[in-house]
Amino acid sequence: MGQAVSSVAILQAKLWYYQRISAMVLALCVAVHLIIIYIAVQDGLTANEILGRTRGNWGFALFYEIFVLACFVHAPIGLANILRENIQNAFLNRALPLLLAALILILGTMAVIGVVWGQP
Amino acid sequence: MNQSILNVKVWRGTQDGGFVEYKVPRAANQTVLDVVTYIQRKLDPTLSYRFACRVGMCGSCAMTVNGKARWTCRTHVAKIADSDTLEIAPLDNLPIIKDLATDMTEFFDKMSKAVGYFKGEQTRHDDFAKVKPDSEERQLANAGIECIGCGVCYASCEVVSARESYLGPAALNRAWTLVNDERDSQQLDRLRAVAGDAGCHSCHTQGTCSERCPKQIEPTAGIAGLKKIVGRAAVMGSKWGKL
Numbered sequence: 001m002g003q004a005v006s007s008v009a010i011l012q013a014k015l016w017y018y019q020r021i022s023a024m025v026l027a028l029c030v031a032v033h034l035i036i037i038y039i040a041v042q043d044g045l046t047a048n049e050i051l052g053r054t055r056g057n058w059g060f061a062l063f064y065e066i067f068v069l070a071c072f073v074h075a076p077i078g079l080a081n082i083l084r085e086n087i088q089n090a091f092l093n094r095a096l097p098l099l100l101a102a103l104i105l106i107l108g109t110m111a112v113i114g115v116v117w118g119q120p
Numbered sequence: 121m122n123q124s125i126l127n128v129k130v131w132r133g134t135q136d137g138g139f140v141e142y143k144v145p146r147a148a149n150q151t152v153l154d155v156v157t158y159i160q161r162k163l164d165p166t167l168s169y170r171f172a173c174r175v176g177m178c179g180s181c182a183m184t185v186n187g188k189a190r191w192t193c194r195t196h197v198a199k200i201a202d203s204d205t206l207e208i209a210p211l212d213n214l215p216i217i218k219d220l221a222t223d224m225t226e227f228f229d230k231m232s233k234a235v236g237y238f239k240g241e242q243t244r245h246d247d248f249a250k251v252k253p254d255s256e257e258r259q260l261a262n263a264g265i266e267c268i269g270c271g272v273c274y275a276s277c278e279v280v281s282a283r284e285s286y287l288g289p290a291a292l293n294r295a296w297t298l299v300n301d302e303r304d305s306q307q308l309d310r311l312r313a314v315a316g317d318a319g320c321h322s323c324h325t326q327g328t329c330s331e332r333c334p335k336q337i338e339p340t341a342g343i344a345g346l347k348k349i350v351g352r353a354a355v356m357g358s359k360w361g362k363l
Contacts, residue, residue: 009316010354010363016321017351084317085282 068108179268289339296342
């Protein structure tokens with residue numbers, strides 16, 4: 001029993017660490033993203049203009065996929081912590097963060113594919 | 121407002137008790153402990169409370185005064201009472217034995233659970249361990265070492281209120297000072313003991329413990345240090361090994 005409790009505690013410590021590292025990545029990504037938005041809207045904001053810059057741009061794809069992956073790690077761990085402190089439902093405490101993780105990864109990656117390889 | 125008389129509401133009974141009002145004459149340099157002592161000696165000898173040194177060393181006399189946990193022997197009435205009223209209750213987050221005395225068993229047990237005790241490897245035949253006073257570890261330990269175990273931080277902690285198993289600021293601060301003690305030989309056990317939700321990782325960094333600590337210790341800073349060192353030890357290992 002003691003060993004089981006201890007391994008859960010160590011998993012929680014690991015998750016804390018992953019959340020912290022992903023927070024550092026996110027801080028950088030958000031700053032770069034805000035700068036990109038600022039530059040991107042200088043000449044107006046149309047789908048054609050934005051897609052013209054992003055389509056086929058591997059650097060853009062790589063940066064935003066890293067952004068998506070950092071969100072994928074960070075947000076579900078935070079949601080799991082909040083749920084664990086506020087609701088006593090083992091199923092929901094596990095299912096909701098997994099659902100959020102899947103949504104962020106799938107929708108985020110689809111968005112990256114959409115702006116880099118999609119058609120207007 | 122009658123400045124020469126203080127209306128003091130004092131908690132009487134156990135968890136189901138209530139406040140009883142007493143009138144206590146004001147005096148120069150009067151402390152909250154003086155007020156409680158006056159009530160017990162002059163007005164109601166059945167009042168139970170705890171104190172020992174009266175000079176801020178022993179950590180026995182902490183109570184909730186006007187809603188905030190404080191050490192009563194070093195708290196001047198004039199500095200905290202806006203009007204002529206004072207409300208004195210036992211510490212929060214601890215079971216009440218009677219009146220102002222709380223059962224601090226859990227509080228001290230959690231110090232042990234956090235491996236908050238020293239164990240070295242040297243014997244009396246070895247030379248003295250030489251710890252450099254200006255080393256980073258020694259400085260970090262110094263910052264938290266003056267804890268008197270009064271329970272003010274524990275009573276003020278929102279996470280302790282919400283999560284019974286949480287070790288609390290005092291035990292984690294004690295663990296942090298020992299993590300920075302290079303002579304100690306049970307570091308991995310300590311890191312395991314303070315890992316996760318029951319340990320340092322559920323601290324919300326709200327800082328009430330640091331704000332209210334009468335010794336100006338910052339348990340929040342120590343807990344942040346523990347979070348980092350334990351998290352890193354769990355993922356990548358530490359100088360004492362991997363968790």
